[in-house]
Amino acid sequence: MSRRDDSESTLDTPAAVLWDMDGTLVDTEPYWIDTEFEIAQRYGGTWSRAHALNLVGNDLLESGRYIREHMGIEPSAEQIVEELLDGVVARVEDVVPWRPGARDLLEHLSGAGTPCALVTMSYQRFVAPILAQLPPETFRVIVTGDSVEFGKPHPEPYLTAAAALGLAPVDCIAVEDSNTGAKSAESAGCLVLVVENHVPVLAGERRVFADSLVGVDLGEIWADYHR
Template identity: 60%
Template sequence: MTLPEAVLWDMDGTLVDTEPYWIECEFAIAERWGGTWSDAHAHAVLGGALTESTAYMSEHMGIDRTPEQILEELLDRVVAMVQREIPWRPGARDLLAGLRAQGVPCALVTASWRRFVEPVLAALPPDSFDVVVCGDEVTRGKPHPEPYLRAAELVGVPPERAVAIEDSPTGTTAAEAAGCQVLVVPSQVEVPAGPRRVEHPTLVGVGPGDLVDLLSPLRA
């Protein structure tokens, strides 16, 4: 069985089905402060750097709150939700466990901030990830390639030899720009085709060796 040299995982929408949590909390903030929000706006910030997303919210919600105030309230709300229940994406934990059993280095590469990530990590077996790169630990978040470049460097695998798993256009753009091969498993929005990406509907039944097979069209 041929295995990937490293797998770099997105979190929201890929490992955990928390994108609906973020969207619900965005609408709640807009309502609380007398503003408006829409699915189109929510999808526009999906998967992006939180500082940029909350700046967008401050501009488009029509509320008297700074981006920093929105960010803190948003994090408070989504952390409380994930502490109550973590909605895992189908097949994700099985694939992660299979990769770890085969000794494949894994990194979590997320736009979410560390205090939101910690409850998810705590619910997984210890050492599920060799590396965790959070949105508040990089200078430039997704769609910039920095998070994926950092993760690849930390796991010691050139990005062009690593597989990234993503669900959003923003995250896919970041991984592709870093040079990764990207397995796209969409959740909330469609992801356009691209030169270093292959789409698959689900991670259910996908094993470590299947990742290489699924991405074989990129090497054709």
């Protein structure tokens, strides 16, 4: 039975692919977690891996507020964000930990002429060293956490990316690894391919799951969902 209704795409293939970054394109979550523990040690705060995993996919300023409260430290949320970025950028400039299959899929999409957008809650200065290792124009649109008013799980980041591409979100597929990101993309109207990484992701009407990006055929996933 078809799932198509007025809110469903009528395209045979996705018009664009909207990519999350942390945990999806690159496995930088351990970098963030290590930096969080460094901040806790620096200011005499307390932290846990459970707290760290609660922040996966979140808006950075919201994460800064959470860290300030739960670590019990004095710096402002804004200062915490800057110190997080300092630590993570330094690590990324040393080694970019690409997720399996991610670069191959990007290359395939580029060759097929499928536009891609990057939709991340990380800030531009963290994104830059990662983009520097990809061919120019890999992403036609880049939406970062410091360029939107409301971060994930709000739909604004994905709505912004689709609009910048001149497309309806319903005609796009998003690639995500967290509940926060999947909710943002799903709420915007995208079909969401979920590849779980550090945290489990709940099932949803617009969510399909894959174990890895290795060998993934987004056209086939799209067709199966809309059949």
